Amino acid sequence: MNIRMKDIAKDLGVSLITISKVLRNHPDIGDETRERVLARVKELDYRPNFAARSLVTGRSYLVGLVVPDLLHPFFAEVAKSLSEVLRQSGYYLIVSSSDEDPDLEEVEINHLLARRLDTLIIASCRTTVDVFFHIEKQDTPYVLIDRCLPGLSANFVGVDDELVGILATRHLIDIGCKKIAHICGPEISPGIRRMEGYKRALAEAGMKVIDDYIITQRKGDVGTKQGGAEAMHKLLNLEPRPDGLFCFNDPLAMGAMNYALDHGVRIPEDLAVVGCGNLHYDDSLRVPLSSIDQHSRKIGEEAARIALRILNSKMPPKPETLVLQPELIARESTQRRTGKNISKKARVGVKRNQSR
Amino acid sequence: MNIRMKDIAKDLGVSLITISKVLRNHPDIGDETRERVLARVKELDYRPNFAARSLVTGRSYLVGLVVPDLLHPFFAEVAKSLSEVLRQSGYYLIVSSSDEDPDLEEVEINHLLARRLDTLIIASCRTTVDVFFHIEKQDTPYVLIDRCLPGLSANFVGVDDELVGILATRHLIDIGCKKIAHICGPEISPGIRRMEGYKRALAEAGMKVIDDYIITQRKGDVGTKQGGAEAMHKLLNLEPRPDGLFCFNDPLAMGAMNYALDHGVRIPEDLAVVGCGNLHYDDSLRVPLSSIDQHSRKIGEEAARIALRILNSKMPPKPETLVLQPELIARESTQRRTGKNISKKARVGVKRNQSR
DNA sequence: TTGAAAGCGCTACCAG
DNA sequence: CTGGTAGCGCTTTCAA
Numbered sequence: 001m002n003i004r005m006k007d008i009a010k011d012l013g014v015s016l017i018t019i020s021k022v023l024r025n026h027p028d029i030g031d032e033t034r035e036r037v038l039a040r041v042k043e044l045d046y047r048p049n050f051a052a053r054s055l056v057t058g059r060s061y062l063v064g065l066v067v068p069d070l071l072h073p074f075f076a077e078v079a080k081s082l083s084e085v086l087r088q089s090g091y092y093l094i095v096s097s098s099d100e101d102p103d104l105e106e107v108e109i110n111h112l113l114a115r116r117l118d119t120l121i122i123a124s125c126r127t128t129v130d131v132f133f134h135i136e137k138q139d140t141p142y143v144l145i146d147r148c149l150p151g152l153s154a155n156f157v158g159v160d161d162e163l164v165g166i167l168a169t170r171h172l173i174d175i176g177c178k179k180i181a182h183i184c185g186p187e188i189s190p191g192i193r194r195m196e197g198y199k200r201a202l203a204e205a206g207m208k209v210i211d212d213y214i215i216t217q218r219k220g221d222v223g224t225k226q227g228g229a230e231a232m233h234k235l236l237n238l239e240p241r242p243d244g245l246f247c248f249n250d251p252l253a254m255g256a257m258n259y260a261l262d263h264g265v266r267i268p269e270d271l272a273v274v275g276c277g278n279l280h281y282d283d284s285l286r287v288p289l290s291s292i293d294q295h296s297r298k299i300g301e302e303a304a305r306i307a308l309r310i311l312n313s314k315m316p317p318k319p320e321t322l323v324l325q326p327e328l329i330a331r332e333s334t335q336r337r338t339g340k341n342i343s344k345k346a347r348v349g350v351k352r353n354q355s356r
Numbered sequence: 357m358n359i360r361m362k363d364i365a366k367d368l369g370v371s372l373i374t375i376s377k378v379l380r381n382h383p384d385i386g387d388e389t390r391e392r393v394l395a396r397v398k399e400l401d402y403r404p405n406f407a408a409r410s411l412v413t414g415r416s417y418l419v420g421l422v423v424p425d426l427l428h429p430f431f432a433e434v435a436k437s438l439s440e441v442l443r444q445s446g447y448y449l450i451v452s453s454s455d456e457d458p459d460l461e462e463v464e465i466n467h468l469l470a471r472r473l474d475t476l477i478i479a480s481c482r483t484t485v486d487v488f489f490h491i492e493k494q495d496t497p498y499v500l501i502d503r504c505l506p507g508l509s510a511n512f513v514g515v516d517d518e519l520v521g522i523l524a525t526r527h528l529i530d531i532g533c534k535k536i537a538h539i540c541g542p543e544i545s546p547g548i549r550r551m552e553g554y555k556r557a558l559a560e561a562g563m564k565v566i567d568d569y570i571i572t573q574r575k576g577d578v579g580t581k582q583g584g585a586e587a588m589h590k591l592l593n594l595e596p597r598p599d600g601l602f603c604f605n606d607p608l609a610m611g612a613m614n615y616a617l618d619h620g621v622r623i624p625e626d627l628a629v630v631g632c633g634n635l636h637y638d639d640s641l642r643v644p645l646s647s648i649d650q651h652s653r654k655i656g657e658e659a660a661r662i663a664l665r666i667l668n669s670k671m672p673p674k675p676e677t678l679v680l681q682p683e684l685i686a687r688e689s690t691q692r693r694t695g696k697n698i699s700k701k702a703r704v705g706v707k708r709n710q711s712r
Numbered sequence: 713t714t715g716a717a718a719g720c721g722c723t724a725c726c727a728g
Numbered sequence: 729c730t731g732g733t734a735g736c737g738c739t740t741t742c743a744a
Contacts, residue, residue: 004737015715020739028713045490047470051416052737054407055720062450070436071636073427080426083451087464092471094418094450095439108443114403115448134401225636254640280427280581281637284610286644360721371731376723384729408721411736 064112067123068100073279081300102126119307141310157302157322159294161190164326165197168246168274175336177244181213183231185248228255250275273333288331420468422478424456429635437656458482475663497666513678515650517546520682521553524602524630531692533600537569539587541604584611606631629689644687
């Protein structure tokens with residue numbers, strides 16, 4: 001029913017091994033034999049059985065990706081670029097969502113581990129390293145993206161999250177905001193670091209950190225629009241109301257802005273808003289959203305590159321850490337007529353049409 | 357180095373077969389033996405080798421997904437729901453993007469075919485059936501989503517695209533539009549059918565189809581925002597300008613709306629716009645976008661259900677076709693003060709806060 | 713340049 | 729209820 005190498009070998013009166021070698025571009029096959037084999041292979045539309053090959057070689061040519069939410073544009077973009085790069089080398093991506101649930105993430109990682117994938121790429125929502133030691137014990141290489149864990153020396157690709165917080169907050173300060181709030185993300189590295197950046201920028205400007213101005217969203221990357229609205233509801237009840245807001249990410253910012261606009265708050269006049277992610281729809285929102293670009297595409301590409309480097313080396317190479325520089329993209333949500341640095345904003349604003 | 361069933365068997369003084377049976381919940385194993393095996397398995401954190409299992413059973417527990425663009429919210433949502441449902445039954449999803457390129461799609465399908473996946477799920481951008489006959493010859497079951505092909509009797513899950521066009525166009529007519537334009541998608545079933553619906557709704561209302569009012573975008577689901585802007589540029593140069601616009605999908609509509617707004621066109625006063633997809637950010641756009649919901653999530657779930665049905669049946673079941681009913685979600689981009697049917701719009705408008 | 717033997721780790725089939 | 733025998737389709741190592 002299904003064709004095997006054996007069949008082709010019999011057809012051609014050569015041995016099965018010859019076929020195998022031709023198919024893997026093994027050098028020591030005569031040109032004529034090679035042609036004959038290739039011709040027959042094409043004619044029969046034969047493809048070697050991956051499972052059999054995997055069994056012998058121990059390689060599946062499969063890379064696993066675990067993210068909180070495939071629908072989130074950031075992770076979707078990472079998945080896309082990752083799969084594009086891996087494909088060039090014959091690897092495919094197998095995807096899995098953790099729904100920002102640490103337990104589910106562990107289950108998923110275990111399932112993928114059982115499949116003996118060649119590498120795992122993980123945007124983890126876990127706060128402990130146990131699972132990763134577990135992965136290491138199975139000798140499966142892995143690359144963390146977006147989120148890193150303290151005390152874990154692993155491959156990592158992400159953005160400088162403290163700088164994200166600094167750029168965003170400093171921008172709000174630059175345009176004249178005096179009371180800057182922050183809707184922060186979950187208690188994992190990006191959330192923590194962006195908040196640190198926020199605090200540091202405030203401190204540098206001699207401004208006080210006011211706890212009431214910091215609203216926490218437990219789930220930072222799923223169901224975010226509603227979370228943003230809820231956070232904004234709290235902020236609007238504060239006295240005095242904040243006049244600047246840095247959101248952990250753009251979906252949160254979107255929810256927050258909608259709520260504010262629906263309640264008569266003018267953006268940016270009453271409240272300037274900066275998000276993070278520079279998503280493709282940012283410039284099409286009710287108020288085009290200033291954001292910090294975290295180079296989602298590049299994160300996927302670099303994670304793929306690291307994965308391939310591991311896959312191509314005999315010995316596992318030393319863990320590599322790649323921290324990308326975030327970039328402010330100013331749009332209308334922080335376009336104050338009165339602020340200083342108008343020229344700077346205008347310059348940065350040029351980015352607007354290039355972004356996406 | 358890596359543990360095998362053989363090792364556990366030796367440990368426990370039973371045969372390898374016993375282990376295998378316990379791990380697959382085979383009934384004929386004594387309770388005591390089963391407990392002992394399970395305990396040791398857990399202790400060693402042993403997982404059976406998938407490649408070896410696949411080789412014997414001929415099943416990979418892998419489902420392939422081929423879509424034009426993983427970043428497109430529609431396909432991202434399909435991928436997400438698909439993977440969620442499949443996971444419940446132990447299947448994983450392996451993803452691949454065709455970039456809306458028929459040749460690339462063929463290459464990808466062939467790669468996935470070589471991996472002998474258990475099922476393929478495809479949103480095809482091809483216009484010919486050859487590749488699908490090819491798939492059938494390999495005995496790989498497949499499910500088409502979103503786009504179907506004429507003359508192909510295959511499993512299909514999608515939306516009634518003609519009705520999409522009718523609902524959108526009729527809505528524009530209802531609110532009083534007299535000159536309704538259409539930015540149409542690629543020449544595959546959704547694009548063609550939505551356009552047919554558009555024409556039919558116009559005809560039913562006794563309105564003439566004006567060719568100039570129909571702008572074609574070759575690539576309907578990638579790089580759409582710019583495409584929408586280009587199309588709108590053409591439309592604004594027409595005399596008389598259209599006062600209503602139905603766009604093939606929401607990203608196109610977003611690009612078109614941005615361009616129009618940037619050129620002084622008021623939406624909905626000068627131009628009412630309806631898109632399709634009901635994407636999660638539709639209600640956060642510069643002008644919240646009326647759209648036709650195509651039940652992306654449900655499409656993924658149903659495709660998964662069909663795939664599982666195939667996977668669970670000995671003989672391949674008869675191809676199943678599932679056509680979902682689209683639904684109008686009215687928002688501000690079609691909110692005319694002067695139109696009739698205000699009450700209907702208001703009623704439909706209730707959907708606004710439920711959607712997503 | 714070609715090929716034979718051995719075996720990857722598991723499951724199916726049938727005998728005890 | 730338990731276990732032996734075969735073999736899935738391929739690659740690897742080494743001999744010819």
